[in-house]
Amino acid sequence: MGLPPNYFWAEVKTHYLTVFALLVNFCISLLLKGKGNIVKQKLFSGLTVLFVLLKHVGMGNYSIKDLERLSGVKAHTIRIWEQRYNIINPQRTDTNIRYYSDNDLRKLLNISLLNNFGYKISRIAQLTETEIHNEVKKVTEADQDADSQLAALTLTMIELDEERFEKLLASSILRIGFEATMSTIIFPFLERVGIMWMTGAINPAQEHFVTNMIRQKLIVAIDGQVNAANESENTFMLFSPEGEYHEIGLLFTNYLLRSRRKKTIYLGTSVPFFDLVDIYNVHHPKYIVCFITTTPNGEDLQQYIHDLSGNFPDSIVWFAGNQLQRDKFEFPPNAVLITGLQHAIEKINLISTATSSKN
DSSP states (O other): OOOOTTHHHHHHHHHHHHHHHHHHHHHHHHHHHOOSHHHHHHHHHHHHHHHHHHHHHOOOOBOHHHHHHHHOOOHHHHHHHHHHHOOOOOEEOTTOOEEBOHHHHHHHHHHHHHHHTTOOHHHHTTSOHHHHHHHHHHHHTSOOOHHHHHHHHHHHHHTTOHHHHHHHHHHHHHHHOHHHHIIIIIHHHHHHHHHHHHTTSSOHHHHHHHHHHHHHHHHHHHHTSOOOTTOGGGOEEEEEETTOOOOHHHHHHHHHHHHTTOOEEEEEEEEOHHHHHHHHHHHOOSEEEEEOSSSSOHHHHHHHHHHHHHHOTTSEEEEESGGGGSSOOOOOTTEEEOOSHHHHHHHHHHHHHHHHHHO
């Protein structure tokens, strides 16, 4: 009923891409366990083939509103650019509704980025796709604001371009530092990734591609910090509940604490409740940091808040993560809701200032 003629195949592709993502994760796990250069070489080859297939399968069709949301270019402007400059050529349903392909989205993101850098649309329209791509590389390698870096990172994710992603991150870290890069560029970028993933604009492998690269950067940055052995008074225990596997926010909080010379006990994701009790009885941390992005939820989440706070009444329990922002929950006296990244930084800085004044 008015759907694009290849709508069914777009749905089929989505299922294939999910399978591909599982295969990628399987190859990575084998790679970590593999012994010998031949085994590792074959696994790298397998990963390369999978990513090439993923890159060319695509996710399918977008409405003009999808393009507006993902590119930041108003639908009215897109229509004008189509009519005056023929920069993209949408297909139409049998009821004459526009829909756009992955290539259309990539091209519009490139054009939007150049336009934001002062390139006139009339000039961009005269460039070939190769010339547009080269101009984009040129401007994204120069100093730029957060919005431009956001657009550039989005393009590298869509194209699975690891080299450019690394270069953009390294350039930003050199210019404004690791913490500012994470706060002003990476977390806003991850919010965009979340929206694109929920709307089907990117596939699971593209989302895993960027989150794994960011995760690697965080682990390296954490390793460069000293875990203060003499900070027993302000020890932090960080974890996510069993079934919760999102780790970027938890890792960055660990980095923030370590960079301010706080002692941390990092337990990672999907930690069973009874393990927390055993570790708590050994270390008695003053602060417990719990990140919840998807699991648990609803009534189970409210019960988890009470159970965690009640079992560790002598500690201050920080609850953070998107799941906690979606509803109103009751928090016991020793529990604190962290409302966002800036709130977390402020709380950590206050503790650091208080500790410094004592010394």
